[in-house]
Amino acid sequence: xxxxxxxxxxxxxxxxxxxxxxxxxxxxxxxxxxxxxxxxxxxxxxxxxxxxxxxxxxxxxxxxxxxxxxxxxxxxxxxxxxxxxxxxxxxxxxxxxxxxxxxxxxxxxxxxxxxxxxxxxxxxxxxxxxxxxxxxxxxxxxxxxxxxxxxxxxxx
Amino acid sequence: xxxxxxxxxxxxxxxxxxxxxxxxxxxxxxxxxxxxxxxxxxxxxxxxxxxxxxxxxxxxxxxxxxxxxxxxxxxxxxxxxxxxxxxxxxxxxxxxxxxxxxxxxxxxxxxxxxxxxxxxxxxxxxxxxxxxxxxxxxxxxxxxxxxxxxxxxxxx
Numbered sequence: 001x002x003x004x005x006x007x008x009x010x011x012x013x014x015x016x017x018x019x020x021x022x023x024x025x026x027x028x029x030x031x032x033x034x035x036x037x038x039x040x041x042x043x044x045x046x047x048x049x050x051x052x053x054x055x056x057x058x059x060x061x062x063x064x065x066x067x068x069x070x071x072x073x074x075x076x077x078x079x080x081x082x083x084x085x086x087x088x089x090x091x092x093x094x095x096x097x098x099x100x101x102x103x104x105x106x107x108x109x110x111x112x113x114x115x116x117x118x119x120x121x122x123x124x125x126x127x128x129x130x131x132x133x134x135x136x137x138x139x140x141x142x143x144x145x146x147x148x149x150x151x152x153x154x155x156x
Numbered sequence: 157x158x159x160x161x162x163x164x165x166x167x168x169x170x171x172x173x174x175x176x177x178x179x180x181x182x183x184x185x186x187x188x189x190x191x192x193x194x195x196x197x198x199x200x201x202x203x204x205x206x207x208x209x210x211x212x213x214x215x216x217x218x219x220x221x222x223x224x225x226x227x228x229x230x231x232x233x234x235x236x237x238x239x240x241x242x243x244x245x246x247x248x249x250x251x252x253x254x255x256x257x258x259x260x261x262x263x264x265x266x267x268x269x270x271x272x273x274x275x276x277x278x279x280x281x282x283x284x285x286x287x288x289x290x291x292x293x294x295x296x297x298x299x300x301x302x303x304x305x306x307x308x309x310x311x312x
Binding site: 038041044061064081100101110 | 194195197198199200201206209210213214217218219220233234235237238239241242243256257259262263264266269271
């Protein structure tokens with residue numbers, strides 16, 4: 001998760017939403033690491049999870065990440081959760097929970113659906129505060145400053 | 157949908173599951189077309205929809221496919237349905253329904269969920285038979301031949 005957090009920080013430095021992900025093989029070797037590249041690639045599907053799973057598949061020359069662990073700093077969205085089902089890593093470890101956009105512990109909870117063809121072990125909330133702080137700081141810096149409401153005229 | 161079916165046929169010729177997709181801009185111009193490249197890229201996320209939406213975004217230099225129509229020969233899976241939410245085309249036209257693997261009219265029905273941030277117009281069943289026949293023929297040709305059960309010994 002340290003490496004995934006490093007990728008998240010590197011994403012923020014590129015002005016991307018700070019989310020990072022890493023795939024580790026069954027032997028503990030790091031197969032791939034990536035941060036969000038949505039802005040750079042002009043591609044809203046360029047989430048850290050998809051990029052790193054794709055790279056890990058290429059590294060293994062296999063479309064299945066059998067026995068691998070995906071580490072990601074934020075609960076995967078439904079697109080990435082469904083991609084995880086396709087890539088089939090054994091385990092997903094994520095940092096912050098995402099009540100609005102998550103697809104694992106929130107929203108459609110894709111791994112719990114009856115038609116789901118692969119249910120990885122899921123461990124959420126690992127380095128949660130650090131992952132969430134990165135996101136909070138990123139969005140706080142980009143929010144327009146709160147203007148103080150203009151004082152109302154005194155009643156006539 | 158003709159072009160999407162052509163892409164599906166081209167995918168079959170490459171030994172890929174025959175699914176094709178096309179993105180058409182608001183002015184009717186074809187922005188991108190793709191067939192499945194899962195085997196070729198060793199990437200189970202290389203679905204026709206994702207590939208063509210990514211290419212359309214690159215063609216428009218925009219991560220949002222505002223006003224565009226995505227044509228695809230099979231009902232999108234949950235990964236592609238969720239990616240559609242991210243890319244925001246105005247309309248999705250699909251061919252065959254996919255009761256087992258679909259994510260639009262089946263399974264999690266992602267566009268109908270309360271947290272869904274973009275609900276495209278959806279038209280299913282367009283050139284349904286042709287799209288389904290392509291898939292059926294592809295899988296029938298790859299199924300191991302049914303062996304005739306060995307004749308049982310006559311009762312002693």
